[in-house]
Amino acid sequence: MSRPILEVKNLSTSFFTDDGEVKAVRNVSFELFPGETLGIVGESGCGKSVTAMSILGLVQRPGKIVSGQIMFKDKDLTKVSAEELRQVRGRDIAMIFQDPLSSMNPVLRIGFQIDEAMKAHNKIQKDDIAPRGIELLKQVRVPDAERRIKDYPHQFSGGMRQRAMIAMGLSNRPEVLIADEPTTALDVTVQAQILELLRDLNQDMGMSIILITHNLGVVAGLCKRVVVMYAGEIVEEGPVEQIFENPQHPYTWSLLRSLPRVDSNRQERLRSIEGLPPDLIAPPPGCEFNPRCPFRIEKCFSEDPELEPIGNAQHVACWVTMTRAFAEMGAATITDTRPGAASGVRPPKDLLEVVADLRTLAEPEVLETLAQDPALLEKLSQEPAALERLNEDHPAVIEKVIENLSDD
């Protein structure tokens, strides 16, 4: 295989907020080969957009690239000067965004904004700029381009605006196009048109595309290779057919099974993923997916799995993998998708979790539990933070603890 055009190595990006360091992207590595379509999928907050922003140096304070390299043509984009990065941005790597309306200047004509992108870089000859603007609009199939190039953004519909934005992205003939949720704001019939356009750009012009989306269907239709992200990390990576047919990470597997499919038997109950994605300020120890994973084992609570090859160009970060879950835990027939349901492994409870459990109980029950467990009461009296949390729901508990202390 040829050399990758873009290589992200061990990228970590954090946001330093008042509440603490939000580790939005942690140790992410992937490659993009020339002419390839790579999908990055994940739910909101998984770090997919921050990864893209990091590539182009668009992460703003309080965000910061903490470590890692972004290699583009033997240049590390995390090390180059702001001016050098500006030269790359839009000229070699272009990006299109989810919301075309807020990404455009409402008081400037569409044509001006497309031309502006070309004037910013000296890649296109001055005399060619105006005709190229019209040609680009035609290329992205905006009808009546000669007239519409003089329109303002509000005169364009949502789909047309997204086309105009793609035209802007293409204006300097970039080698890489990063599309961040390009069709999320659009209706399905318009989405189909835009995806068709991106497919043609890739096939006819050989443009490399990174498509960032939460829609697994869009990835299945457009991408050759896919990276699945969860809680700031890559959990699985590989060729699209393999990942969809034989997902190895329980998250990928669960995600594919939780989707209602238009072509499936509707009687079947959806297998939801219980719980919520973790807090990125204090992610759980071990594997990030362990609080929601039906197949977790003891090791998942203490050690974070690395992304490892499992043959056939597929990589997965999981101690169990679905092959084993099928063989040992009956994943094929599983109907209960609660955390630990298939493996029967419960997490070792820390004090805060015990407190969280206690908070769900009624006050008399809490007091009874404490009366039966002096060790817990002792621990609580030493942890003011935990006690404070319990106090929010059960003020009587504090009295009990104080009582206990004075007994000593």
Add this chain to the structure above:
Amino acid sequence: MTSATLTTPVTRPEPTGEPLLRVVDAVKHFHIGVGGWLKAVDGVNFEIMPGETLGLVGESGCGKSTLARLVTQLLPVTSGQVIFDGIDLTTLRGEKLRQQRKQLQMIFQDPYASLDPRMTIGDIIAEPLVNFGLLRGRHKDAKVQELLKVVGLNPYFNNRYPHEFSGGQRQRIGIARALALNPKLIVCDEPVSALDVSIQAQIINLLEDLQKEFNLTYLFIAHDLSVVRHISKRVMVMYLGKIVEVSPSEELYTSQEHPYTKALLSSIPVPDPRIESQRRLIELHGEIPSPMNPPSGCHFHTRCPIAQVPGICADEEPPLEEKAPGRFAACHFSEKVRTELTALPGGA
């Protein structure tokens, strides 16, 4: 306390019998600017049987949310009738309408905008009970806790504020509020569109469980056909203020009677690369025309791949007719939809 106290004992209704909701020739035109009329809903007829889920899909601007607001009478109709439980809601005013609304609740799309950030979730859920003066004091609090339990939230969360909850949890709060008055019909307007994929499934399953438990009837509105098809027994497809097709959802993917339905289905990406690689897109040219000035004849003829223009499609509006048992479509050339438009892959 069990959830059975929320409603009278559940008996599954007969599939035949009186519909719970009947919408007859509903029309809603908005007056816009100088002399313009926006025909948001333009002559819509449908019925929902008790205990049924009727799905409504369409692209943005097709009038589906306006229709939801006509059903709940949050907007008055321009003409037509909304007959709920045998009573025409459009003839009611004031207190009489308010009393009927108890039976008719709504769940909204945006779980952030639909909850007052300055009220505790206990107060939010209890508000309908307070409005109608139904429960007070301890009984009210007990009911709120019971509702929280029913929607899968911790009953002791009632003193917290909406900002402490995630999108999916907020949607559960919205559902609890809708259940507070033991309604017969719940209009769900895009209830899962704003949620992440893994949370969507949780809420869809919850809505299905609640339907079984409390014998609810849903009008389920969404732009995502796969979600609508999953939850509904029948699916209604809307285009530019009109119903173009009604079909049992079992049959919808395998055969279509209206070219728009077929094109819509062909546009939906399926999370399976094998199916995707053989997918034949029926590409619709352009975008949905303005409802201020809809096309003549069949509203869809400007984008239809099989329209006869000039001809009957541009001149005559097709009525919504029964093309096959239980399947209705508004198209002059339904038989051509089957033969001339290429089939969808993977349909079994």
